[in-house]
Amino acid sequence: MICSDAFLGLATAESQVLGLPDLRLVVIRHPLGGLGSAEVRARALGAIDSVAAVLTGSAS
Amino acid sequence: MSGLDLTAAPGDVAIELADDFDAINEAFYDRGWTDGLPIVPPTLERVEAMLRYCDRPSNVVLGQVAPRYGAATPMRVAANAVMAGCRPEYFPVLLAAVEALVAPEFNLYALQTTTHQCAVLTIVNGPIGREIGLNSRHNVFGPGWRANATIGRAVRFVLLNIGGGRPGESDMATIGQPGKFTYCIAENEDANPWEPLHVERGFDRDVTTVTLIGAEGPHNVNDPESRSAQGLLTTIAGTMSVTGANHVYFAGEPLVVLCPEHAATIAREGLSKSDVKVFLHERARIALERFSTENVERQMRVKWPELFEGTADGVRIPLARRPEDYVVVVAGGVGKHSAFIPTFGATRSPTRAIRLSNGSCARSVAEFAARG
Numbered sequence: 286m287i288c289s290d291a292f293l294g295l296a297t298a299e300s301q302v303l304g305l306p307d308l309r310l311v312v313i314r315h316p317l318g319g320l321g322s323a324e325v326r327a328r329a330l331g332a333i334d335s336v337a338a339v340l341t342g343s344a345s
Numbered sequence: 346m347s348g349l350d351l352t353a354a355p356g357d358v359a360i361e362l363a364d365d366f367d368a369i370n371e372a373f374y375d376r377g378w379t380d381g382l383p384i385v386p387p388t389l390e391r392v393e394a395m396l397r398y399c400d401r402p403s404n405v406v407l408g409q410v411a412p413r414y415g416a417a418t419p420m421r422v423a424a425n426a427v428m429a430g431c432r433p434e435y436f437p438v439l440l441a442a443v444e445a446l447v448a449p450e451f452n453l454y455a456l457q458t459t460t461h462q463c464a465v466l467t468i469v470n471g472p473i474g475r476e477i478g479l480n481s482r483h484n485v486f487g488p489g490w491r492a493n494a495t496i497g498r499a500v501r502f503v504l505l506n507i508g509g510g511r512p513g514e515s516d517m518a519t520i521g522q523p524g525k526f527t528y529c530i531a532e533n534e535d536a537n538p539w540e541p542l543h544v545e546r547g548f549d550r551d552v553t554t555v556t557l558i559g560a561e562g563p564h565n566v567n568d569p570e571s572r573s574a575q576g577l578l579t580t581i582a583g584t585m586s587v588t589g590a591n592h593v594y595f596a597g598e599p600l601v602v603l604c605p606e607h608a609a610t611i612a613r614e615g616l617s618k619s620d621v622k623v624f625l626h627e628r629a630r631i632a633l634e635r636f637s638t639e640n641v642e643r644q645m646r647v648k649w650p651e652l653f654e655g656t657a658d659g660v661r662i663p664l665a666r667r668p669e670d671y672v673v674v675v676a677g678g679v680g681k682h683s684a685f686i687p688t689f690g691a692t693r694s695p696t697r698a699i700r701l702s703n704g705s706c707a708r709s710v711a712e713f714a715a716r717g
Contacts, residue, residue: 295514295517298413298509298515302412302413302509
């Protein structure tokens with residue numbers, strides 16, 4: 286799951302409540318709303334290695 | 346003890362505090378269990394008195410309240426009702442509200458965790474509202490009536506203490522709004538020239554229902570001059586046509602609370618409630634040039650592609666998908682002030698009847714007291 290840093294507390298609590306305490310969270314900088322396309326792309330590029338690591342099981 | 350079933354649900358723990366009002370309030374506040382205002386200590390005796398108006402086991406799970414999905418049992422709800430200052434005879438209304446809270450279409454997880462300001466507006470229809478003294482008239486959204494003030498507050502406590510909707514932790518509202526302290530009205534059915542909300546939704550008039558709406562605050566619609574239905578509805582539609590309300594970005598259920606004098610003005614020309622909804626859907630629209638370019642490109646064109654087929658000239662954005670999505674109720678006292686209440690948008694308003702455990706609809710809270 287990908288969330289912005291402002292929502293990390295909520296995301297962490299939800300993953301525990303929903304029985305997924307080990308769910309890997311990829312955190313991006315808040316906010317995402319109100320950004321232009323180039324800025325959104327930059328956020329995505331900044332997170333892509335972390336996402337790949339989670340999907341391939343190589344994340345620490 | 347009276348022999349009432351006070352069986353706790355798994356996970357429930359009793360806490361013991363000194364018999365001191367101030368100390369109890371400090372302890373509850375420190376634990377994040379209040380809205381910042383003093384609470385009534387939920388002693389076992391007070392909880393027991395509340396449960397006399399419930400004919401179900403005290404530990405039966407009525408639903409899981411998002412976002413922490415705490416189990417709402419009568420016992421837990423009763424503790425919160427006591428804290429909010431409810432009289433015991435209000436309890437059946439609160440239990441119906443809890444059943445509505447967990448209705449899937451209400452989308453409580455999103456309502457609880459959104460950055461939007463939405464509060465849970467409770468609208469009560471039917472005889473039990475009148476029996477327990479719920480205000481439907483003057484100052485209907487304001488202070489002065491214990492049933493309105495405490496039932497709305499108890500709903501908030503359920504959201505906080507059973508649902509875990511803690512401000513800044515899981516309740517992520519950017520600015521919130523005062524309705525998150527309490528937000529409960531009854532419809533003024535005596536002054537309603539049309540069918541009241543619960544009858545419109547398929548219930549008998551003598552059934553009591555609770556309807557929940559994920560709502561912004563009320564915006565006043567003052568029109569002292571219009572004497573025609575068209576004139577008055579034009580004013581209301583104009584007030585509704587604002588760009589920043591949440592349902593503009595979603596497919597919401599815009600709520601209009603007509604004061605009795607406005608409702609009478611409209612109805613005397615023979616318009617039905619459905620006619621009102623059709624008028625508002627056609628006329629409460631927002632010209633495209635009133636939106637920012639970014640919102641047009643990234644929101645309106647995505648949400649309403651059918652409106653942009655061909656040229657965008659003259660496009661006006663509606664507030665809802667269909668006329669039936671508008672919610673129209675009558676409330677308030679004398680005067681010519683109605684209210685427009687935008688909603689969260691990604692939610693639908695559930696209506697639940699107050700029922701006894703055998704499934705029959707209660708006509709009086711005394712039916713619970715007799716069985717509890």
